[in-house]
Amino acid sequence: MSEKKNNQVSRRQFLNYTLTGVGGFMGAAMVAPMVGMAVDPLLQAEGSSDFIYVMDVDEITKTPQRKSFTIEQQDGWYESDVEKTAWIYRDDNDEILALSPICTHLGCVVSWEGGDHDNEFFCPCHNGRYDSNGVNIANTPPTAPLPAYNYRVEEGKLYLGKAEPRGGA
Numbered sequence: 317m318s319e320k321k322n323n324q325v326s327r328r329q330f331l332n333y334t335l336t337g338v339g340g341f342m343g344a345a346m347v348a349p350m351v352g353m354a355v356d357p358l359l360q361a362e363g364s365s366d367f368i369y370v371m372d373v374d375e376i377t378k379t380p381q382r383k384s385f386t387i388e389q390q391d392g393w394y395e396s397d398v399e400k401t402a403w404i405y406r407d408d409n410d411e412i413l414a415l416s417p418i419c420t421h422l423g424c425v426v427s428w429e430g431g432d433h434d435n436e437f438f439c440p441c442h443n444g445r446y447d448s449n450g451v452n453i454a455n456t457p458p459t460a461p462l463p464a465y466n467y468r469v470e471e472g473k474l475y476l477g478k479a480e481p482r483g484g485a
């Protein structure tokens with residue numbers, strides 16, 4: 317008989333279990349959306365909207381053209397418009413190149429054929445030089461090529477994504 321009594325749940329225990337269960341469920345229902353909002357910006361994958369239209373492909377020439385475009389940048393929960401620039405042209409193999417103008421030495425802006433250097437990119441800050449493919453020239457301050465933008469071509473239009481480093485010595 318006492319064994320039977322041990323298996324029974326008292327009214328107090330039943331209320332404790334029920335309130336704990338309901339309370340836990342309600343707590344989880346309130347906290348889950350907050351956790352979702354908190355980590356959502358960190359989980360955002362790079363999507364097609366991260367590629368921005370810059371110019372028509374048939375406007376791309378052998379001579380680098382400087383083009384500016386604006387991207388929406390999400391930094392955690394802070395969203396802002398950031399202006400980017402690229403040197404866009406076709407290389408000797410007729411491949412499209414879109415190079416960042418940011419010098420890999422200390423971050424100044426390079427120009428095409430600046431400082432009387434024909435067929436090169438030139439950085440005026442410390443006389444940095446890059447060849448026509450944006451590769452740093454030995455014995456000048458930059459130690460890596462200019463970063464290249466990822467790009468897509470769709471229906472004759474050029475879209476640029478992120479600029480990626482291209483290694484270096």
Ligand code: FES
Nearest residue numbers: 419421422439444
């Ligand atoms: S920042 Fe370009 S050479 Fe120094």
